[in-house]
Amino acid sequence: MPDLLSVRDLxxxxxxxxxxxDPQDIDIVHGISFDLQKGKVLGLIxxxxxxxxxxxxxxxxxxxxxxxxxxxxxxxxxKDILSMNKKGIRSIRGARVCYVAQSAAASFNPAHKxxxxxxxxxxxxxxxxxxxxxxxxxxxxxxxxxxxxxxFGDRYPHQVSGGQLQRAMTAMALxxxxxxxxxxxxxxxxxxxxxxxxxxxxxxxxxxxGTAALYxxxxxxxxxxxSDDIMVLRNGDTVEYGPVKQIIENPRQDYTKALVNVxxxxxxxxxxxxxALLKVENISAAYGNGVQVLHDVSLHVPRGxxxxxxxxxxxxxxxLARVITGxxxxxxxxxxxxxxxxxxxxxxxxxxxxxxxxLIYQMADTAMNPxxxxxxxxxxxxxxxxxxxxxxxxxxxxxxxxxIEMGETFYDRYPAELSGGQKQRVxxxxxxxxxxxxxxxxxxTSALDPLVAEGILDLLxxxxxxxQVSYLFITHDIAIVRAIxxxxxxxxxxxxxxxxxxxxxxxxxxxxxxxxxxxSVPEMKLGWLENVLATRKMESAGH
Amino acid sequence: MRLREIPLTAWIGILGILFAxxxxxxxxxxxPFGEREIVAGVWEPANELYLLGTDNLGRDLxxxxxxxxxxxxxxxxxxxxxxxxxGIFLSFTAAVSGGPIDQGLSRLxxxxxxxxTLIFALVVLAVLPQNIFILxxxxxxxxxTRVYRLGRAVALDIAVMEFVEAAKLRGEGRMWIIxxxxxxxxxxxxxxxxxxxxxxxxxxxxxxxxxxxxIQPPAADWGGMVKDNKDGIxxxxxAALIPGGxxxxxxxxxxxxxxxxxxxxxxxxxxxxDA
Numbered sequence: 001m002p003d004l005l006s007v008r009d010l011x012x013x014x015x016x017x018x019x020x021x022d023p024q025d026i027d028i029v030h031g032i033s034f035d036l037q038k039g040k041v042l043g044l045i046x047x048x049x050x051x052x053x054x055x056x057x058x059x060x061x062x063x064x065x066x067x068x069x070x071x072x073x074x075x076x077x078x079k080d081i082l083s084m085n086k087k088g089i090r091s092i093r094g095a096r097v098c099y100v101a102q103s104a105a106a107s108f109n110p111a112h113k114x115x116x117x118x119x120x121x122x123x124x125x126x127x128x129x130x131x132x133x134x135x136x137x138x139x140x141x142x143x144x145x146x147x148x149x150x151x152f153g154d155r156y157p158h159q160v161s162g163g164q165l166q167r168a169m170t171a172m173a174l175x176x177x178x179x180x181x182x183x184x185x186x187x188x189x190x191x192x193x194x195x196x197x198x199x200x201x202x203x204x205x206x207x208x209x210g211t212a213a214l215y216x217x218x219x220x221x222x223x224x225x226x227s228d229d230i231m232v233l234r235n236g237d238t239v240e241y242g243p244v245k246q247i248i249e250n251p252r253q254d255y256t257k258a259l260v261n262v263x264x265x266x267x268x269x270x271x272x273x274x275x276a277l278l279k280v281e282n283i284s285a286a287y288g289n290g291v292q293v294l295h296d297v298s299l300h301v302p303r304g305x306x307x308x309x310x311x312x313x314x315x316x317x318x319x320l321a322r323v324i325t326g327x328x329x330x331x332x333x334x335x336x337x338x339x340x341x342x343x344x345x346x347x348x349x350x351x352x353x354x355x356x357x358x359l360i361y362q363m364a365d366t367a368m369n370p371x372x373x374x375x376x377x378x379x380x381x382x383x384x385x386x387x388x389x390x391x392x393x394x395x396x397x398x399x400x401x402x403x404i405e406m407g408e409t410f411y412d413r414y415p416a417e418l419s420g421g422q423k424q425r426v427x428x429x430x431x432x433x434x435x436x437x438x439x440x441x442x443x444x445t446s447a448l449d450p451l452v453a454e455g456i457l458d459l460l461x462x463x464x465x466x467x468q469v470s471y472l473f474i475t476h477d478i479a480i481v482r483a484i485x486x487x488x489x490x491x492x493x494x495x496x497x498x499x500x501x502x503x504x505x506x507x508x509x510x511x512x513x514x515x516x517x518x519x520s521v522p523e524m525k526l527g528w529l530e531n532v533l534a535t536r537k538m539e540s541a542g543h
Numbered sequence: 544m545r546l547r548e549i550p551l552t553a554w555i556g557i558l559g560i561l562f563a564x565x566x567x568x569x570x571x572x573x574x575p576f577g578e579r580e581i582v583a584g585v586w587e588p589a590n591e592l593y594l595l596g597t598d599n600l601g602r603d604l605x606x607x608x609x610x611x612x613x614x615x616x617x618x619x620x621x622x623x624x625x626x627x628x629x630g631i632f633l634s635f636t637a638a639v640s641g642g643p644i645d646q647g648l649s650r651l652x653x654x655x656x657x658x659x660t661l662i663f664a665l666v667v668l669a670v671l672p673q674n675i676f677i678l679x680x681x682x683x684x685x686x687x688t689r690v691y692r693l694g695r696a697v698a699l700d701i702a703v704m705e706f707v708e709a710a711k712l713r714g715e716g717r718m719w720i721i722x723x724x725x726x727x728x729x730x731x732x733x734x735x736x737x738x739x740x741x742x743x744x745x746x747x748x749x750x751x752x753x754x755x756x757x758i759q760p761p762a763a764d765w766g767g768m769v770k771d772n773k774d775g776i777x778x779x780x781x782a783a784l785i786p787g788g789x790x791x792x793x794x795x796x797x798x799x800x801x802x803x804x805x806x807x808x809x810x811x812x813x814x815x816x817d818a
Contacts (some may be wrong), residue, residue: 325712346712354714365706371727384713434713 004077004212005059005180011235012054012063029236029311031072034229038179041206041213043223045243045259046233047449048420052216056182057084059214060097061089076180094121098173102185108157114168115153122176133175140171142207144201150404163194167201174209181206182214187222191312191476192520199225199522200533218449220259221522224530232256247527260524262450262479267461269502270375270486276300276336277470278357278438280322283333285323293319296332296496300533301438301487304468308485308502310475310517316494317474321440324472325359338437355385358431358491362443362481364423368415374401374426375411380431400429404459421452428459432467441473445480457484478521482506490514553803559796567612576603578610579761586772586780586818598782601791608789611763615790618679618758619744623684626744627737630690635721635729637691638698639707649695655688668756678757683749686740693736697729706733742794749790765790 012029029051036042044052053483056066061081063069081092093099098121101107108117118140119133128136128518134153141149144167157165166186173181186202187195203226206213219221223230223244230247232239232255240253251257278301285294293316301307309317322328324335326346335342337357343349361367368377378397382388388396398408404425415423431439441460445453461484463469477483481488481502488505490498490513498511505514519532549557564593566573575594576582580602587597595604633652637645655663664681671677701707709725749766751757758764760771765786772783 314678327708327712349714351714354712359709359712361705361709363705367709369706369724381713384715430709 002078003035006075007032007034007059007072008075009033009072010055010058010069010074010272011541012051012058012067013070027070027236030069032238034231036180036212036242038212039210040229041215041227043227043230044214044216044233045220045223045230046105047218047451049235050233051236052233053184056214056216056285057180059101059180059410060093071125091125095125095176096178097180097182098176098178100169100173100181100183100186102188104169105162107169108165110157113153114155114157114160118168118172118175118484121172121327127176136175137171140174140205143205144171145197155459163190165199166190170202170205174205174211177209178211180212180214182216184216185218188217188219189417189458192478193312193516194384195530196529199529202226203529219522221524224524224526225522232259245526248524256397258451262454267484270302270305271349273302273305273487273501277303277338278472279336280324281336282319282332283320283323283330283335285319285328285330287328293494294323295299297496299489299496299499301470302473304464305486306464306471306473306484307487307489308475308481309489309491310478310481311491312476314493317491321359321442321472321474324440325357342427351385355434356437357440358434358436359440360427360431360442360444360447363447364420364427365415367424367427373411374413376435377426377431381430385434400433403432404429420523421455422447424448424456425459432463436469438470438472441471443476446475446477478518490517550803552799556796556799559792560800563612563616566609567616568611570613572604574609575787576606578607578763584776586609586782595785596782598768599775604782607763607768608765608786611765611768611786614758614762614764615745615748615766618675619741619748621679621742622682622686622748623737623741625679626686626740627690627733629683629732630687631694631726634691634694635698635725637718638695638702639717639720641726652688652691660685664751665754665756668751673759675758678751686744689696689740690736692735694729697732698725701725701728726752735801735804738804742797742801744789745793
């Protein structure tokens with residue numbers, strides 16, 4: 001069977017503008033080759049900067065701003081689309097090759113109905129009449145499992161949920177009956193329980209329509225469920241390329257092995273969890289607009305241990321951290337820290353109380369002043385809380401830099417000159433500088449690549465061992481909870497649905513929602529998705 | 544920042560401003576005659592001795608233009624710096640504090656802005672004693688309302704960033720947050736605005752002087768010089784056009800530099816990233 005898409009020695013370059021230096025031309029993809037047959041799915045996987053999206057877009061003969069395709073061939077049915085003129089490329093895009101972006105919310109025009117946008121390209125290319133396109137859209141909405149498929153197209157983008165929008169975007173791509181679809185991280189922005197529905201819908205639609213697909217993601221467990229072949233990319237080079245079974249079960253390269261084994265570090269759960277450092281009792285909180293976001297939440301963080309607070313977006317887990325820090329005074333309930341009741345308002349707390357509870361943010365980029373050097377960022381808490389100055393302060397900052405495995409050379413750097421993982425390490429050092437007893441970690445690893453996140457988690461665990469610091473670790477990632485938590489709190493729509501030692505919460509008997517959450521997390525196993533869907537069907541048949 | 548990346552228009556602007564400052568600083572050395580010295584007849588045309596001619600009292604126009612740069616630049620620069628100090632401080636305080644302080648300051652600002660600047664200045668200056676420092680203060684306070692508007696908008700954007708929240712959680716005082724966390728990040732847009740307001744300040748001072756409420760005679764100042772010589776225009780004497788041209792040229796020069804600064808700060812490459 002001839003290959004539908006055949007990429008030969010693809011090279012892509014770009015011009016970068018390093019601050020204070022002359023612009024430079026660099027290669028971001030160095031000679032990538034792969035083949036894709038009709039009806040097959042190839043997963044492109046790698047960390048940020050691996051070039052996976054760039055390669056995906058090259059299949060549409062498109063380069064994002066500043067990106068140039070400098071060499072190689074992209075053969076669609078044997079014809080090189082890179083050498084086509086603009087008119088030829090236009091006739092392919094949206095008709096024979098379609099694209100599904102990561103953020104469907106940003107890709108739909110909010111002023112037009114979904115249905116009109118879904119059928120637009122099919123009509124534009126003259127592939128079908130409006131009636132035929134409507135019919136096909138209805139059919140696609142149906143196989144994608146969207147509610148009320150015949151009227152779904154009459155809604156506007158803001159009237160449907162994020163997961164539905166992502167499926168509508170898939171319908172848009174499938175509508176013109178393309179030979180190839182490029183999925184660019186279609187489920188990354190979704191909650192796990194939504195992700196599984198979208199994954200199942202995409203898989204089902206691909207099977208029913210027989211289209212081929214490039215599936216781009218950073219999550220190996222996700223791509224394992226949906227693709228036939230996997231290509232592992234790193235810094236624009238192929239690391240490993242083979243059938244999905246071989247990559248998952250028998251990876252050959254060290255980098256692939258590391259990806260497959262990510263977050264297997266399991267720490268033994270602490271036995272005695274009764275010594276509470278921080279106690280949250282009957283907290284109810286609302287934002288200024290009167291919307292209540294926390295309903296009667298009670299939990300405690302044991303001394304020297306980790307409490308993981310897990311939930312989907314909107315579950316109120318970050319709000320809980322804001323209440324504990326005093327940024328959002330609750331209207332009911334109290335927070336007790338080492339047997340002292342903390343003032344509800346941050347402004348009224350003593351400097352010592354502020355020092356003992358530190359916060360690490362999700363986005364290290366915005367959590368550090370871009371106009372301060374690393375030395376100033378880490379040094380300020382030392383000066384502020386302990387009155388350290390001059391050489392003593394500098395020595396202590398360097399000591400902290402060594403502790404986060406970065407070293408003295410970073411002392412005079414600005415945040416813009418650090419990588420994502422390094423920024424998060426500096427944020428950790430800033431928190432450590434205050435010698436805190438409790439660190440609130442608000443999804444500190446969710447913006448990072450899996451291996452970098454792993455490094456951050458290892459660092460946090462080592463620091464806990466050395467310094468006996470407690471963590472309240474907010475996350476949506478069950479794998480992290482499994483790896484590091486001593487106790488777990490599960491939240492849903494502002495309510496605490498489950499709280500206790502990890503072994504109790506994550507093992508049967510389950511709370512219903514915890515069960516759903518656990519089952520929705522993709523596992524690094526072939527056929528996991530089918531199994532989950534089959535179990536669900538059986539359960540609903542049983543009811 | 545590299546010198547060769549500065550566009551030609553910005554170069555012209557920079558050189559023009561530097562030339563004006565040079566004249567102002569070394570006025571007593573380069574001016575051929577004294578500021579108040581009556582050297583010849585009224586409205587004599589330009590000749591070898593009086594390169595630009597003489598004014599309505601027979602004073603050398605070139606010398607007065609050079610001395611005028613001194614007063615004009617000093618007063619408008621002092622007023623701009625003062626207005627920025629007031630505006631930035633109040634606007635940042637409002638943005639960081641929020642609540643009643645923000646409301647109070649912002650509504651007061653709206654009140655000030657709702658009165659036309661020129662009329663406000665005329666009334667206040669007519670009542671208060673004629674004094675250069677009062678003039679500077681009045682100009683600065685009126686101009687600071689515009690700075691407040693911009694400063695508050697810029698600071699509000701920065702005040703919600705997490706590094707400011709982190710500083711608050713650390714227990715930092717308001718002054719630290721304003722001057723160490725927010726100000727360094729707001730400097731680029733404010734600097735560009737400073738150039739613009741400086742140009743407006745020159746024009747405003749000239750307007751006031753023209754109306755007789757700015758710099759008082761016999762001190763030279765460009766706006767006042769236009770006023771002194773305006774009657775000559777009826778007789779076809781262009782003495783009034785020369786200081787007028789100087790005002791226009793300086794305003795254009797400042798604007799060319801500001802345009803370049805604005806473009807630089809709003810582009811992706813040269814914005815907050817280049818630390």
